[in-house]
Amino acid sequence: MQPLKTSKTYDMPLYMQVYRRYRETIASGKLRPGDRVPSVRNLASELNLSRGTVEMAYQMLSSEGYFLSRGPAGTVVSPRLKTLHEAEIPPVSGPLSSITSPRASETGSVRPLQLGLPALDMFPRKTWARLAGHNLRSLEAITMAYPAPTGYEPLRRAIAAYLGISRGIACTHEQVFITAGYQGALELVCRTLLQPGDTGWYEDPGYLLARHFLERAGMLLEPVPVDEEGLNVDIGQQRAARARFAVVTPTHQSPMGMALSLPRRLQLLEWASHRQAWIIEDDYDSEFRYHGRPLPALKSLDREQRVLYTGTFSKVLFPGLRLAYLVVPYSQVERFADAAKYLCGPGTVQTQATVADFMEQGHFARHLRRMRALYATRREYLVNALQEKCGSALNIQPQAGGIHVLARLTTDASDRALAAAAQSHGLAIQALNDWQRGRSLQGGLLMGFANVTSAKMASDLVNRLVSATGLT
Amino acid sequence: MQPLKTSKTYDMPLYMQVYRRYRETIASGKLRPGDRVPSVRNLASELNLSRGTVEMAYQMLSSEGYFLSRGPAGTVVSPRLKTLHEAEIPPVSGPLSSITSPRASETGSVRPLQLGLPALDMFPRKTWARLAGHNLRSLEAITMAYPAPTGYEPLRRAIAAYLGISRGIACTHEQVFITAGYQGALELVCRTLLQPGDTGWYEDPGYLLARHFLERAGMLLEPVPVDEEGLNVDIGQQRAARARFAVVTPTHQSPMGMALSLPRRLQLLEWASHRQAWIIEDDYDSEFRYHGRPLPALKSLDREQRVLYTGTFSKVLFPGLRLAYLVVPYSQVERFADAAKYLCGPGTVQTQATVADFMEQGHFARHLRRMRALYATRREYLVNALQEKCGSALNIQPQAGGIHVLARLTTDASDRALAAAAQSHGLAIQALNDWQRGRSLQGGLLMGFANVTSAKMASDLVNRLVSATGLT
Numbered sequence: 001m002q003p004l005k006t007s008k009t010y011d012m013p014l015y016m017q018v019y020r021r022y023r024e025t026i027a028s029g030k031l032r033p034g035d036r037v038p039s040v041r042n043l044a045s046e047l048n049l050s051r052g053t054v055e056m057a058y059q060m061l062s063s064e065g066y067f068l069s070r071g072p073a074g075t076v077v078s079p080r081l082k083t084l085h086e087a088e089i090p091p092v093s094g095p096l097s098s099i100t101s102p103r104a105s106e107t108g109s110v111r112p113l114q115l116g117l118p119a120l121d122m123f124p125r126k127t128w129a130r131l132a133g134h135n136l137r138s139l140e141a142i143t144m145a146y147p148a149p150t151g152y153e154p155l156r157r158a159i160a161a162y163l164g165i166s167r168g169i170a171c172t173h174e175q176v177f178i179t180a181g182y183q184g185a186l187e188l189v190c191r192t193l194l195q196p197g198d199t200g201w202y203e204d205p206g207y208l209l210a211r212h213f214l215e216r217a218g219m220l221l222e223p224v225p226v227d228e229e230g231l232n233v234d235i236g237q238q239r240a241a242r243a244r245f246a247v248v249t250p251t252h253q254s255p256m257g258m259a260l261s262l263p264r265r266l267q268l269l270e271w272a273s274h275r276q277a278w279i280i281e282d283d284y285d286s287e288f289r290y291h292g293r294p295l296p297a298l299k300s301l302d303r304e305q306r307v308l309y310t311g312t313f314s315k316v317l318f319p320g321l322r323l324a325y326l327v328v329p330y331s332q333v334e335r336f337a338d339a340a341k342y343l344c345g346p347g348t349v350q351t352q353a354t355v356a357d358f359m360e361q362g363h364f365a366r367h368l369r370r371m372r373a374l375y376a377t378r379r380e381y382l383v384n385a386l387q388e389k390c391g392s393a394l395n396i397q398p399q400a401g402g403i404h405v406l407a408r409l410t411t412d413a414s415d416r417a418l419a420a421a422a423q424s425h426g427l428a429i430q431a432l433n434d435w436q437r438g439r440s441l442q443g444g445l446l447m448g449f450a451n452v453t454s455a456k457m458a459s460d461l462v463n464r465l466v467s468a469t470g471l472t
Numbered sequence: 473m474q475p476l477k478t479s480k481t482y483d484m485p486l487y488m489q490v491y492r493r494y495r496e497t498i499a500s501g502k503l504r505p506g507d508r509v510p511s512v513r514n515l516a517s518e519l520n521l522s523r524g525t526v527e528m529a530y531q532m533l534s535s536e537g538y539f540l541s542r543g544p545a546g547t548v549v550s551p552r553l554k555t556l557h558e559a560e561i562p563p564v565s566g567p568l569s570s571i572t573s574p575r576a577s578e579t580g581s582v583r584p585l586q587l588g589l590p591a592l593d594m595f596p597r598k599t600w601a602r603l604a605g606h607n608l609r610s611l612e613a614i615t616m617a618y619p620a621p622t623g624y625e626p627l628r629r630a631i632a633a634y635l636g637i638s639r640g641i642a643c644t645h646e647q648v649f650i651t652a653g654y655q656g657a658l659e660l661v662c663r664t665l666l667q668p669g670d671t672g673w674y675e676d677p678g679y680l681l682a683r684h685f686l687e688r689a690g691m692l693l694e695p696v697p698v699d700e701e702g703l704n705v706d707i708g709q710q711r712a713a714r715a716r717f718a719v720v721t722p723t724h725q726s727p728m729g730m731a732l733s734l735p736r737r738l739q740l741l742e743w744a745s746h747r748q749a750w751i752i753e754d755d756y757d758s759e760f761r762y763h764g765r766p767l768p769a770l771k772s773l774d775r776e777q778r779v780l781y782t783g784t785f786s787k788v789l790f791p792g793l794r795l796a797y798l799v800v801p802y803s804q805v806e807r808f809a810d811a812a813k814y815l816c817g818p819g820t821v822q823t824q825a826t827v828a829d830f831m832e833q834g835h836f837a838r839h840l841r842r843m844r845a846l847y848a849t850r851r852e853y854l855v856n857a858l859q860e861k862c863g864s865a866l867n868i869q870p871q872a873g874g875i876h877v878l879a880r881l882t883t884d885a886s887d888r889a890l891a892a893a894a895q896s897h898g899l900a901i902q903a904l905n906d907w908q909r910g911r912s913l914q915g916g917l918l919m920g921f922a923n924v925t926s927a928k929m930a931s932d933l934v935n936r937l938v939s940a941t942g943l944t
Contacts, residue, residue: 065734180816262537344652347819
């Protein structure tokens with residue numbers, strides 16, 4: 001059979017047609033429990049089918065309990081069906097072709113100025129395809145079997161080495177867990193160390209999706225304001241000293257962009273070790289810094305082992321990979337490994353193997369170098385266009401890195417209204433106040449620039465923004 | 473930099489060494505808050521480094537708050553550090569190289585007679601690599617961006633078409649959710665329709681991993697015995713009529729192998745619609761049937777839309793894909809799509825795209841046909857060897873399909889003891905009573921035969937079993 005190219009309007013296989021016809025006839029009551037049915041031989045010749053085809057249909061009907069074979073006495077509709085109302089045997093339903101697609105089943109999308117997307121045009125597809133192709137042709141049994149829920153070990157090793165050098169994190173590969181994106185890392189932390197109802201500090205403003213995910217997981221989030229030094233630890237301690245965890249973006253606060261200062265880092269670590277609380281460090285885009293090098297991670301100061309470090313491949317490679325990682329304290333490795341068995345895990349081994357090769361063979365470092373330069377340029381395209389056309393309305397926040405621009409409003413206009421207007425014109429611009437839980441801030445617009453490939457495109461997009469919002 | 477091939481014993485980059493040396497000097501108290509540090513120029517010439525290297529280190533130290541630049545007045549160790557005990561600035565820790573790998577971080581494995589593994593040697597690697605390679609070289613932005621949490625639409629369509637033809641299930645692609653393995657499907661169901669503390673019927677004996685997963689998810693499982701007609705619905709109703717859900721394997725009970733009879737199917741469906749309970753149909757290996765064709769799914773009788781149908785690619789392709797699917801009632805599509813946003817989802821889009829191509833181009837159907845014939849042969853290898861060498865001790869249960877053998881003990885020896893002995897000899901044999909929750913059954917041994925590639929291998933494995941257990 002070649003059913004897979006067959007749309008539901010095509011013919012069924014013959015055995016299936018026979019099977020279905022009998023089911024319908026019995027369901028409709030035309031054939032009743034105890035009734036004789038023709039022998040395979042007779043029906044086959046009657047319908048001009050092979051006996052094998054009819055046998056197959058009869059076999060299905062018997063094994064499902066519709067038919068009862070009485071050997072020499074022939075085959076009858078099962079008398080057991082007598083105990084059931086015919087109505088209980090449903091007719092065979094056809095495809096529900098007329099139903100329209102619900103909103104929720106949209107596929108992924110790429111929209112102008114979308115946040116969190118790396119430069120999709122500059123990804124080294126050929127190198128990637130070569131490495132992946134090699135993995136696929138030489139698929140080993142071990143990578144085809146049920147994978148380790150903690151992740152593919154060579155990738156865990158490559159990440160541990162990378163973090164040691166570029167992020168100042170000393171860890172062994174056993175501490176590295178590969179996860180299905182940042183959500184997978186949060187899920188693993190929630191399932192291993194936290195309970196629904198636990199309170200956690202949450203940067204305000206802070207990463208929107210993490211907030212949604214954690215709230216959905218039953219966590220109570222205490223918004224803690226950020227200032228020019230990042231998370232205000234004093235306020236956190238005043239408001240919720242007993243919190244069980246804190247989620248922070250110390251390298252490059254999301255979305256404001258400042259780094260958490262050393263005094264604040266030490267204060268946060270002291271609070272965590274004093275309270276035995278956990279710090280979830282989201283190091284989502286430290287790789288992209290145009291001035292200097294990324295700061296070492298908060299994790300690198302984590303003497304008391306309170307920090308759960310997370311990084312992602314969504315921005316350094318691409319989000320479609322759905323790969324991130326979590327570094328846990330060595331003392332917690334077994335607990336996390338045990339919890340990982342009952343979560344979905346990081347998905348296909350082949351993808352993890354390709355990422356491991358990509359890192360080990362130096363393509364990763366090369367790609368990061370190229371992207372750093374590229375993003376500095378593309379950021380300029382967008383910033384220049386914004387300053388040229390909306391210079392008086394927008395105040396672009398300088399940022400040492402990242403792949404998005406935060407443009408603060410110089411007036412007290414509503415950033416939500418402006419973002420909505422921009423979105424209605426197809427621009428994936430977000431409002432700073434949508435990332436804010438406390439009293440609303442001076443407005444701001446968040447825009448991803450990684451896919452702004454030219455000054456011309458930047459100018460076109462900003463023109464669209466202007467005509468959508470009237471900003472100038 | 474090429475840090476990624478660098479093991480942690482290699483040298484740090486120079487800027488990192490300078491940075492770390494300063495951090496240690498400050499931590500140790502040799503340099504105190506307010507102390508002057510040499511200018512970039514002086515330190516560079518003193519250490520014979522490029523000024524860029526030193527600048528980079530100073531920049532990191534300043535942005536982390538260790539250094540304070542006073543412009544013309546030079547750079548000092550930040551006076552703000554005065555407010556902190558030196559002890560709070562941890563020394564830079566080295567790699568934890570001496571730690572041994574914990575048991576839990578084992579990678580996936582392939583062991584002789586392992587259950588649930590398809591024939592890894594016969595997978596069409598070349599075709600697969602060609603399709604995947606094509607996908608990878610032509611990576612489109614849409615498949616690189618954040619994917620739809622419900623799954624890649626072309627794959628959802630291919631599955632809907634396949635289920636319509638081969639399983640008698642009429643559904644639209646909107647009802648099909650791609651998940652990270654069967655666990656992902658269970659997770660999605662638990663998160664969408666169930667609450668921790670909900671009671672569910674569970675086949676006894678029944679699929680071990682599902683039991684572990686559901687219990688871990690907080691579900692209370694009521695073991696319901698199976699007989700020659702499958703799940704005993706009467707007993708389920710006596711013991712837990714108010715259960716919120718039932719998990720069943722109607723096509724080929726796991727691990728016993730019988731099909732759920734039509735009367736039982738109708739009784740189960742009636743219970744579910746009367747009680748508004750949910751039936752989770754695990755159709756894990758219906759594709760492999762040596763006699764006749766797989767029975768249509770329970771879902772195909774689901775007039776009242778109480779059945780959540782799950783299928784997996786772990787056995788028809790390979791487990792390393794970590795891909796399964798869930799078909800939900802149309803009325804529930806939006807709820808499931810909303811819940812899916814907060815779960816890990818089905819992983820990399822490219823893998824889903826490759827599976828979709830594999831199905832649409834007919835390779836899937838061809839592969840299934842080949843495997844059906846192959847598994848009939850390989851099952852015979854193992855069954856013949858078992859009957860020849862342990863014929864009196866073991867009673868092989870006839871099965872119409874599947875990829876494992878159930879050999880019941882003819883004595884009342886402990887199957888757990890025998891399985892343990894076999895495992896200690898490297899055989900991944902499982903004991904039937906480990907899959908059983910109620911009073912223990914006449915013992916049985918579960919063995920996967922899909923990777924038993926020859927009569928010779930079968931005979932060797934059974935010899936090993938005999939010498940391990942003394943069974944004859």
